[in-house]
Amino acid sequence: MTLPFALLAGLVLGGALAAVTCRERVHAGLFLALSLVGLALVFLRLDAEFIGFVQILVYVGAVAVLIVFAILLTRGAENPRERLGNSPGFGILLAVAVFALLAWALTSASFPKASETAAALTVRGVGDRLMREYVLPLQAIGLLLTAALIGAAVIALPAPTNPATPPTNHDPE
Amino acid sequence: MDALDAIFVTLKHLVVGWFPALLQPWVSALISIGAILAIFPLLFGLTTVLERKALARIQNRPGPNRVGPAGFLQFVADGIKSLTKEDIVPRAADRVVHFLAPLVVVIPPLLSFAVLPVGRNMVALDLRETGLLFFLMVGTAVELGVFMAGWSSHNKYSLLGAMRALAQLLSYELPLLLSTVPVVMLTGSLSLVGIVEKQSAVHGGFLMGWNLFTPWGAAGAVLFFIAAIAEANRSPFDLPEAESEIVAGYFTEYSGFKFALFFLGEYLGLFAVSGLGITLFLGGWLPPFSFLAWIPSWLWFLCKLAGLMVVFIWLRGTLPRLRMDQLMRFAWQFLLPMALVNLLVAGLWHFTSPWPVALRWLLGVAILAVPYLMFNRAFERRHPQRTYRYVS
Numbered sequence: 001m002t003l004p005f006a007l008l009a010g011l012v013l014g015g016a017l018a019a020v021t022c023r024e025r026v027h028a029g030l031f032l033a034l035s036l037v038g039l040a041l042v043f044l045r046l047d048a049e050f051i052g053f054v055q056i057l058v059y060v061g062a063v064a065v066l067i068v069f070a071i072l073l074t075r076g077a078e079n080p081r082e083r084l085g086n087s088p089g090f091g092i093l094l095a096v097a098v099f100a101l102l103a104w105a106l107t108s109a110s111f112p113k114a115s116e117t118a119a120a121l122t123v124r125g126v127g128d129r130l131m132r133e134y135v136l137p138l139q140a141i142g143l144l145l146t147a148a149l150i151g152a153a154v155i156a157l158p159a160p161t162n163p164a165t166p167p168t169n170h171d172p173e
Numbered sequence: 174m175d176a177l178d179a180i181f182v183t184l185k186h187l188v189v190g191w192f193p194a195l196l197q198p199w200v201s202a203l204i205s206i207g208a209i210l211a212i213f214p215l216l217f218g219l220t221t222v223l224e225r226k227a228l229a230r231i232q233n234r235p236g237p238n239r240v241g242p243a244g245f246l247q248f249v250a251d252g253i254k255s256l257t258k259e260d261i262v263p264r265a266a267d268r269v270v271h272f273l274a275p276l277v278v279v280i281p282p283l284l285s286f287a288v289l290p291v292g293r294n295m296v297a298l299d300l301r302e303t304g305l306l307f308f309l310m311v312g313t314a315v316e317l318g319v320f321m322a323g324w325s326s327h328n329k330y331s332l333l334g335a336m337r338a339l340a341q342l343l344s345y346e347l348p349l350l351l352s353t354v355p356v357v358m359l360t361g362s363l364s365l366v367g368i369v370e371k372q373s374a375v376h377g378g379f380l381m382g383w384n385l386f387t388p389w390g391a392a393g394a395v396l397f398f399i400a401a402i403a404e405a406n407r408s409p410f411d412l413p414e415a416e417s418e419i420v421a422g423y424f425t426e427y428s429g430f431k432f433a434l435f436f437l438g439e440y441l442g443l444f445a446v447s448g449l450g451i452t453l454f455l456g457g458w459l460p461p462f463s464f465l466a467w468i469p470s471w472l473w474f475l476c477k478l479a480g481l482m483v484v485f486i487w488l489r490g491t492l493p494r495l496r497m498d499q500l501m502r503f504a505w506q507f508l509l510p511m512a513l514v515n516l517l518v519a520g521l522w523h524f525t526s527p528w529p530v531a532l533r534w535l536l537g538v539a540i541l542a543v544p545y546l547m548f549n550r551a552f553e554r555r556h557p558q559r560t561y562r563y564v565s
Binding site: 026030033050053065066072122123124 | 302309313339346
């Protein structure tokens, strides 16, 4: 383990730990963003420029911002006085189970060792693969996201007005 | 003329040559960083003076005219003033986040200048695989800084400004990203240098092959610059800091040099996104006509940047601010669908390359015009002409 990797790992783990232990929810969101930046830096150290930049573009630029935005919109920014969950044991069990599953999947997967002559994976190569070999999974993910988007829009729509009540003068347009 | 064109590159090589070979990469990087840190903040200073003078002319008053020749050293006085002002942090503020926010706003635009080709062979860091992606990634980091500033101040106006800013930045990011996609599609590269070089073809003996001179490029440039003004929080999209509504928005609780840093970050972001627009659509450092190629490339870039600044100042002086719902509707119901239509036009332009140019243009313009007119008619149906009862 080299020093840069140790520093980055410290950043990622420290950020993640702070994100789950922080009382202030907005701070937790910001620490999560820090942890995600650290992860992007790990990718960059592995010469995976594309993944590293996309990681920041999507996770820091969009997901982290959406998380803090959601915290503000749901009045969650006011600090909770009571303890968060009433059954921490169940949460810990769930977390350990997820971790064990991921660890099992990662350790049992076989990563083919890149040969010295293998061409570096370019952005063009990634696009080629996505559009040819993995076009079906890509479409499936697209469909899933569209469904989520439509669902969000349906939830956000104003409730259908009761025809019995007279329409108000106020026109939102 | 080539000597003048390459003058900065030659100078840099000369200076780097004085150092031992071991230090040379470091010296080279330091010189590039120094140039970026010196030039763009200076440009910021000059632009603020220019903006104040131009707005003053539009509003029929003289504007700053006391410090230096014709008032052009006003920015130095402003800078010194902001340095000597007391730095006030509200007692309720979240001190750490409050301190970090201006930095998170200023540093990303400075980073993005590193991949911007400002002249022939004049780019600090040529990311051949991911240049454009780096630029866009850096731009998104500003959102978090704006949020941090607004939230940590513990002020209702700041929070309102931050909420407005987040909603606006998230909404306009999508059209901004989508309007850059046709350029990548047609260039086949994410490298900003490669995108500029691709536009160096000469059409009809004199006209350069700027992306602006294609139907998808023209539409893309309009969409891009509208979204860019919104991303830079400039009027008419300056709701996050609307001074007549919410004091100064997310940086209400900042004073002294931190306030100046927000100002700096805003203008640097504007320069960066304008530079990206120049690179993608306006031919980067290339001249518009091939017979003007004797003018140095860096001067072309600078002139285009200055021209865009004048347009942005002009817009600020003459357009009223949008309302929040208008802002959102404009992004989601007009810019986004038009950007998607533009993708189609770009694809057709690519696949109809053997056709005569006039026919390709006709096809592109027709595909863009039909949805545009439909949106227009839908808008007019929803918003009929206003009638004023007491004003003739």
